[in-house]
Amino acid sequence: xxxxxxxxxxxxxxxxxxxxxxxxxxxxxxxxxxxxxxxxxxxxxxxxxxxxxxxxxxxxxxxxxxxxxxxxxxxxxxxxxxxxxxxxxxxxxxxxxxxxxxxxxxxxxxxxxxxxxxxxxxxxxxxxxxxxxxxxxxxxxxxxxxxxxxxxxxxxxxxxxxxxxxxxxxxxxxxxxxxxxxxxxxxxxxxxxxxxxxxxxxxxxxxxxxxxxxxxxxxxxxxxxxxxxxxxxxxxxxxxxxxxxxxxxxxxxxxxxxxxxxxxxxxxxxxxxxxxxxxxxxxx
Amino acid sequence: xxxxxxxxxxxxxxxxxxxxxxxxxxxxxxxxxxxxxxxxxxxxxxxxxxxxxxxxxxxxxxxxxxxxxxxxxxxxxxxxxxxxxxxxxxxxxxxxxxxxxxxxxxxxxxxxxxxxxxxxxxxxxxxxxxxxxxxxxxxxxxxxxxxxxxxxxxxxxxxxxxxxxxxxxxx
Numbered sequence: 001x002x003x004x005x006x007x008x009x010x011x012x013x014x015x016x017x018x019x020x021x022x023x024x025x026x027x028x029x030x031x032x033x034x035x036x037x038x039x040x041x042x043x044x045x046x047x048x049x050x051x052x053x054x055x056x057x058x059x060x061x062x063x064x065x066x067x068x069x070x071x072x073x074x075x076x077x078x079x080x081x082x083x084x085x086x087x088x089x090x091x092x093x094x095x096x097x098x099x100x101x102x103x104x105x106x107x108x109x110x111x112x113x114x115x116x117x118x119x120x121x122x123x124x125x126x127x128x129x130x131x132x133x134x135x136x137x138x139x140x141x142x143x144x145x146x147x148x149x150x151x152x153x154x155x156x157x158x159x160x161x162x163x164x165x166x167x168x169x170x171x172x173x174x175x176x177x178x179x180x181x182x183x184x185x186x187x188x189x190x191x192x193x194x195x196x197x198x199x200x201x202x203x204x205x206x207x208x209x210x211x212x213x214x215x216x217x218x219x220x221x222x223x224x225x226x227x228x229x230x231x232x233x234x235x236x237x238x239x240x241x242x243x244x245x246x247x248x249x250x251x252x253x254x255x256x257x258x259x260x261x262x263x264x265x266x267x268x269x270x271x272x273x274x275x276x277x278x279x280x281x282x283x284x
Numbered sequence: 285x286x287x288x289x290x291x292x293x294x295x296x297x298x299x300x301x302x303x304x305x306x307x308x309x310x311x312x313x314x315x316x317x318x319x320x321x322x323x324x325x326x327x328x329x330x331x332x333x334x335x336x337x338x339x340x341x342x343x344x345x346x347x348x349x350x351x352x353x354x355x356x357x358x359x360x361x362x363x364x365x366x367x368x369x370x371x372x373x374x375x376x377x378x379x380x381x382x383x384x385x386x387x388x389x390x391x392x393x394x395x396x397x398x399x400x401x402x403x404x405x406x407x408x409x410x411x412x413x414x415x416x417x418x419x420x421x422x423x424x425x426x427x428x429x430x431x432x433x434x435x436x437x438x439x440x441x442x443x444x445x446x447x448x449x450x451x452x453x454x455x
Contacts, residue, residue, distance in 0.1 A: 007383075015378035027378065030349045031371050037353075038364025042414055052363065059310065059357040067311040138358070145360055145417065176360060183360055190418045211420050 053178040060149050060181045064137040129242065131165065131272035132156055137181065139266075146189040146211065150271060153178045158273055161240040165272045169262035170194075170234060170245045174273065182273075186265040187247070188215050196247060196259075197235040198226065204235060207247065207259060213266070214251065214258040224257070226250045232259050242274060297449040301342050301442075305331045309355040324423070325430040326400075328355065329373055330438045333399050336377035337392060339446060348374055361417075365410050373403045389439055396435050400428045 016028040040048050082089075134150035152158055154177050162174045164184045172192065176183035185192055192209035196217070203224060205217040217232070230250040236243030248261040308327050328351065335343040352367030359366075376399040384391060404424055411419045 011379055011382045012375075014382050015375055018378075018382075024344065025346050025349075027345055027371055027375050030345050031368060031375075034349065034352070034364045034367035034371060036364075038362055038368065038410065038414070041363040055363075056357055059354060063310045063358050066307060070311055147360060190420055191416075211423070 056176075056178045057153075057180050060137055060178075067138065129165075129274040130276045131274050132158070134182075134271050134273055136269055136271065139268075145191070146186045146209070146265065147175070148172075148184045148186065148265075148268065148271075150182050150184060150273070151180070152273065153180045153182050155179055157275055158182050163234070163241045163245060163274045165245065165274060166263040166268045166270070168246065170241075170247045171261070171263050171265055171268060171271065173241065184271070187261060188213055188265050194241065194247075195235045195237040196232045197243070198250065199231045199233060200229065204237070205232075207232060213264070214253065214260055217250070217257045217259060220257060226257065245274075298342055300445075301331055301335050302347055305343070305347070305351050306354065309351045310358060322423070322426045323430060324427050325434050326403075326427055327431075327438070328370065329400060329403055329431055330396075330435055332370055332373050333377045333396055333435075334392075334439060334442050336374045337381050337387065338442070340378070340381070345371065345374060361407075361411065362415050365407055368410070369403045369406045372406055373399045376402060389436055392439060393432075393435050397432060400431055404428050 017026050041052065132152060134152040136148050137151050138149040150164075158174060158177055160174055160177055163170055164172050164174065170187065172184040172186040172189075173194075174182050175185040187194065187207065187209055188211065189209040190211045192207075192215065194207040196205055196207045197203070198205060198217075203221055205220045207215050208218050209215045232247040232250060234241045234243055234245040234247065246262060248259040251258050251260045305328060308331075332343065332348055336345075336348075348370050349367045352365075352370045353363060355361075355366040356363050376395065380387070380392070380395045404427070408419055408421070408424060411417050
């Protein structure tokens, strides 16, 4: 018994400390270095953060270049798949155009009515935001994080927590800012929690990512019911996100109320980072 | 001609596993092989485990450490998480290499389970206890399972490759 334990000790010691013919470092030394780096990175010291930002910027650029062949193959596959389903899509689009034509008439009427009402109650006309356009450099779907890296950073005024839009709808917020790149935490990530308001009745809830395409609504009022026209908007209650940014349509799935996002987080390419609310002049 | 073959085999071909490992860590490889919401596998673990076990002169521990750092930056994990995980996978491989006389696919494959479990447990433990990130256990389980299932496939490919890069007497 003791011989077995001795053997194990000898072999594990040899594996940890032996460097072999072409090994410059022992495993033990490198594990210690890794643990040290991990502790330093978690300490949150400012010099370490700056160093990490520089490393991030460098590696993101290299990563964007090296990923291009993989992305090209993916685009080629998508191109062929899209062409195969083009007939069905055409039929669907024709029906959609007809539907939209009808909706346009209704919208036009509502727009006029809304304008008149706004003039009456002198509502603040500021409805748009000051944004900055950015391109997705990396789109990593790891088991730990659903995020995307964009090609703008603190050099253009991006700060932590800023909301990010795609086609005018919220897709996430900034969680990491480097000098020339930033990371967006997407709404469907496990770590994403956003306070929302539900139209038309104005119920408050929290939109939580679950790692799948549709995030779910939590902390809904008791006896909550919703219709086909129920939409989720940011409530701005956290004091970080602006209120009134559209997010998605409510759906009932797997016994939970979920939100089908207006923009598919896996299909984004260009995004807008909301820097501030626009002034009256900008909004006009 | 023979000298050229020798240089090519000793130079580029022996570097290929390392180049592949660096490329996987730095590129969007994970994203491109993430199907049906459950299928993903950790090719880094397979490469590290196989080459440390079968021919450690091809893959140095220092490079394994560097690849871990790159992986952390690309996946936005705290620096040091992946290197620790990869180095423990290397430790299991080095232990198996030292403890066994003659290794076969089955001995490699079943000891690989221990390496995957330790590697993923370390990653999960560090993320859950030392960061504000939240990790879901289910995708990690599927990732580990598919990594285990696919090991023999890559074992076969790497064995063929290893035979191809061996220098013969007249090379």
